[in-house]
Amino acid sequence: MQAEPTHRVRIQDKKKLVIVAFFVFCLFSLLILQFFKIQVVECDKWQQKARAQHQFTIAEPFHRGVFYSSGNLSSIHEDPPQALVVDLPMFHVYVDPESLTESSKEPMMNALAPIMGWNEQMISKVRKEFDKKSRSRKIATWITHEHKEEIETWWKGFARRCKLPSNAIYFVQDYKRSYPYGKMLGQVLHTIREDKDVLTHQAIPTGGLEYSFNQLLQGKEGQRLMLRSPKFSLDRGDVLQLPQNGHDIYLTIHPFIQAIAEEEIERGVQLAQAKSGWAVVMDVNTGDILAMAQYPFFYPAEYRKYYADPSLKEHTKVKAITDCYEPGSMLKPLSLAIALKANKERELRGEKRLFDPEAKVDVGKIQLPGRKVPMKDTSTARFLNMNMALQKSSNLYIAGVIQKVVDTLGEKWYKEQLEEVFGFGKKTGIELPSETAGFLPSPGKCYPNGKLQWSVPTPGCLAIGYNLLANGVQMLRAYAVIASGGYDIKPSLVKKIVNADNQVVYERTPSRKLVLDSAITDRVIEAMKFVTKNDGLAARADIPGFTRAGKTGTSEKIRGGTYAKNVHVATFIGFTPAKEAKIAILVGIDEPPHAPIPGLGAMYFGGKCAAPVFGKIATRVLQYLGTPPDDPDHTDMVQEVKTLKNLFWQWNKR
Amino acid sequence: MNGKVMLRMLFCLAVFTVYLYHIVHKQNTLNHLSMQIPKETLDLKVIEEQNVRLRFLIDSFESPDHLMQLAHSPQYAHLRHPISTEVLHIAQGSPLHSKEVPQGPKVLHPFKLHPVLAVGANR
Numbered sequence: 001m002q003a004e005p006t007h008r009v010r011i012q013d014k015k016k017l018v019i020v021a022f023f024v025f026c027l028f029s030l031l032i033l034q035f036f037k038i039q040v041v042e043c044d045k046w047q048q049k050a051r052a053q054h055q056f057t058i059a060e061p062f063h064r065g066v067f068y069s070s071g072n073l074s075s076i077h078e079d080p081p082q083a084l085v086v087d088l089p090m091f092h093v094y095v096d097p098e099s100l101t102e103s104s105k106e107p108m109m110n111a112l113a114p115i116m117g118w119n120e121q122m123i124s125k126v127r128k129e130f131d132k133k134s135r136s137r138k139i140a141t142w143i144t145h146e147h148k149e150e151i152e153t154w155w156k157g158f159a160r161r162c163k164l165p166s167n168a169i170y171f172v173q174d175y176k177r178s179y180p181y182g183k184m185l186g187q188v189l190h191t192i193r194e195d196k197d198v199l200t201h202q203a204i205p206t207g208g209l210e211y212s213f214n215q216l217l218q219g220k221e222g223q224r225l226m227l228r229s230p231k232f233s234l235d236r237g238d239v240l241q242l243p244q245n246g247h248d249i250y251l252t253i254h255p256f257i258q259a260i261a262e263e264e265i266e267r268g269v270q271l272a273q274a275k276s277g278w279a280v281v282m283d284v285n286t287g288d289i290l291a292m293a294q295y296p297f298f299y300p301a302e303y304r305k306y307y308a309d310p311s312l313k314e315h316t317k318v319k320a321i322t323d324c325y326e327p328g329s330m331l332k333p334l335s336l337a338i339a340l341k342a343n344k345e346r347e348l349r350g351e352k353r354l355f356d357p358e359a360k361v362d363v364g365k366i367q368l369p370g371r372k373v374p375m376k377d378t379s380t381a382r383f384l385n386m387n388m389a390l391q392k393s394s395n396l397y398i399a400g401v402i403q404k405v406v407d408t409l410g411e412k413w414y415k416e417q418l419e420e421v422f423g424f425g426k427k428t429g430i431e432l433p434s435e436t437a438g439f440l441p442s443p444g445k446c447y448p449n450g451k452l453q454w455s456v457p458t459p460g461c462l463a464i465g466y467n468l469l470a471n472g473v474q475m476l477r478a479y480a481v482i483a484s485g486g487y488d489i490k491p492s493l494v495k496k497i498v499n500a501d502n503q504v505v506y507e508r509t510p511s512r513k514l515v516l517d518s519a520i521t522d523r524v525i526e527a528m529k530f531v532t533k534n535d536g537l538a539a540r541a542d543i544p545g546f547t548r549a550g551k552t553g554t555s556e557k558i559r560g561g562t563y564a565k566n567v568h569v570a571t572f573i574g575f576t577p578a579k580e581a582k583i584a585i586l587v588g589i590d591e592p593p594h595a596p597i598p599g600l601g602a603m604y605f606g607g608k609c610a611a612p613v614f615g616k617i618a619t620r621v622l623q624y625l626g627t628p629p630d631d632p633d634h635t636d637m638v639q640e641v642k643t644l645k646n647l648f649w650q651w652n653k654r
Numbered sequence: 655m656n657g658k659v660m661l662r663m664l665f666c667l668a669v670f671t672v673y674l675y676h677i678v679h680k681q682n683t684l685n686h687l688s689m690q691i692p693k694e695t696l697d698l699k700v701i702e703e704q705n706v707r708l709r710f711l712i713d714s715f716e717s718p719d720h721l722m723q724l725a726h727s728p729q730y731a732h733l734r735h736p737i738s739t740e741v742l743h744i745a746q747g748s749p750l751h752s753k754e755v756p757q758g759p760k761v762l763h764p765f766k767l768h769p770v771l772a773v774g775a776n777r
Binding site: 074075076082083086087088089145178180181182184238255256258259260262263623624625626627628629 | 709
């Protein structure tokens with residue numbers, strides 16, 4: 001009797017059980033279906049969402065290529081190439097304001113300010129960043145590894161105490177252009193701006209070699225995975241794409257020679273109380289620029305200061321290539337070389353020579369056609385030969401000789417010599433931006449105002465370095481033609497370029513094209529040697545133990561379209577040793593005062609302020625290189641100088 | 655007979671187990687090492703960057719400007735740059751009293767010996 005209802009219950013239970021089981025099965029099936037939908041059908045969508053929450057990619061910075069100095073120059077020094085620029089790893093500090101609590105912001109500021117050395121203005125600026133509705137605000141840039149560690153140590157304890165997420169402050173690494181030698185070679189190297197191009201994330205160069213070689217120096221960013229979760233701070237994941245580093249550039253600059261040039265030009269400018277000055281040292285056989293110094297200096301790391309102040313901005317450019325001026329007397333040795341070449345040209349044609357360098361010339365009788373104001377000499381001497389003319393820097397003698405050249409061989413021939421042999425009116429091709437080509441007048445061409453560039457008196461003016469414009473490196477190149485025995489020397493700052501895989505992609509091989517006969521250059525050098533001896537205008541360019549040759553120049557600057565009588569550029573270019581020269585040096589002193597300096601006298605002459613700087617640089621460079629003296633007893637040309645002096649007095653006695 | 659087969663099978667199983675253990679152990683070691691690679695890479699990078707920073711500090715200290723300043727100080731006033739003809743270059747160094755003739759490949763980068771005599775010496 002009792003078993004029946006139990007049996008009935010069991011059947012009912014079974015039915016219920018089946019229904020429940022079916023229901024559960026359906027639910028489970030739905031779950032499986034949903035699971036299938038999420039895992040398989042919408043796999044990509046949810047994967048992306050998950051990745052967006054826990055992973056993101058950041059740019060992996062690349063190393064911008066750096067500049068290295070030249071290696072061994074002399075057998076007595078072990079000089080491996082030195083990095084002139086280093087990309088130092090530094091950090092930017094970011095904060096996540098949304099994860100900070102109101103009560104934690106003030107204590108954070110109080111703790112961060114002393115570590116970062118912020119002033120009141122900076123504190124209020126950063127404090128405002130803390131209140132912004134953002135997940136990422138940059139609060140400090142370019143902090144050192146030590147500062148980063150200090151912040152991290154403080155933050156660990158602070159975040160735990162205030163129950164803040166440990167990634168509410170985080171660091172992003174970047175590489176900062178840093179200069180181990182400070183201001184050295186500042187104008188030539190230049191720098192890159194602290195901010196980067198928003199689209200390409202590439203550095204923006206401010207000028208100099210950084211600008212010229214920007215395409216090669218810049219690399220390509222890689223990609224790195226970053227992981228985050230509520231419990232853990234940002235963790236660096238794998239590198240998805242390796243960054244591509246830029247090319248490294250090996251310069252011809254030698255750091256010690258550069259330092260010598262910078263020290264001496266600074267001293268020279270300060271002594272002459274001039275506005276600025278520059279010195280360029282070049283290997284006359286290869287055209288390698290060993291030093292390119294300029295004072296006042298430009299500190300690349302402080303570039304903002306220079307660009308913010310108009311009076312400092314001009315010190316950011318390389319004046320030896322950007323500023324051109326009339327070379328004045330420095331052109332005289334080159335004019336004589338052209339005159340000697342004209343002599344040879346005439347001899348080849350079977351005609352009589354134009355002039356005899358040893359002959360006594362009455363400069364008082366020289367007539368220069370087309371001049372409204374007669375040309376004058378600073379010296380009152382009337383009778384000169386070529387050596388005396390260069391020694392005393394005679395305008396009349398040299399202008400007279402060139403007038404003969406033009407009268408016989410023509411204006412075109414003369415212009416070709418200045419252009420093709422000495423490179424006037426053409427850029428030297430040195431690897432720096434903003435090089436000026438200078439100016440060389442052309443027969444038949446007109447200025448914008450309609451006046452002819454080349455008129456009757458032009459050759460006479462060109463002969464003594466007026467009516468044309470040239471930059472310092474152009475002049476140095478022209479002198480290197482004489483010093484090297486007639487070879488066309490191309491000045492260069494770059495020795496080789498190496499890519500990120502250490503493969504040499506460019507290596508410079510100096511070209512040696514003969515443009516002038518060595519007999520001509522030898523004769524000009526002989527005359528130039530008298531300039532740096534007693535009775536010469538550049539006797540102060542003395543280099544103890546070594547022979548040297550050179551020429552001074554004192555040009556008036558053009559102000560408001562006319563020659564300013566009181567504003568000068570004083571220059572000296574010379575090379576040493578005189579025979580088989582090793583180095584040529586250009587020294588330019590910009591705007592030395594016209595008025596005499598107490599105790600020193602008038603310092604605006606090239607022989608007074610530029611020549612001594614040449615002497616000091618050359619002496620120290622030759623000592624550094626260990627070059628054996630070629631005139632240890634200082635007896636070179638003593639007899640010749642004496643003979644020339646006697647002859648001069650004999651011809652010009654009153 | 656069955657006992658012998660069992661014994662052989664047990665022996666094979668034992669060898670197989672040892673071999674398997676060895677493989678698993680080796681795999682674990684490899685896994686352990688591969689797990690250390692990212693950490694070691696990071697450490698290496700930190701050391702390399704530290705090296706760059708230190709090199710920068712050394713270069714700043716040894717800058718030509720600073721070395722010239724030092725050279726101007728009185729304690730180094732007696733020093734001078736040697737002339738290239740005063741410096742002896744020895745192409746390859748070899749022990750003075752060694753009886754053995756050096757064998758093997760030639761030194762590709764022969765070192766230069768700069769005798770102390772070259773700097774500040776009176777000849």
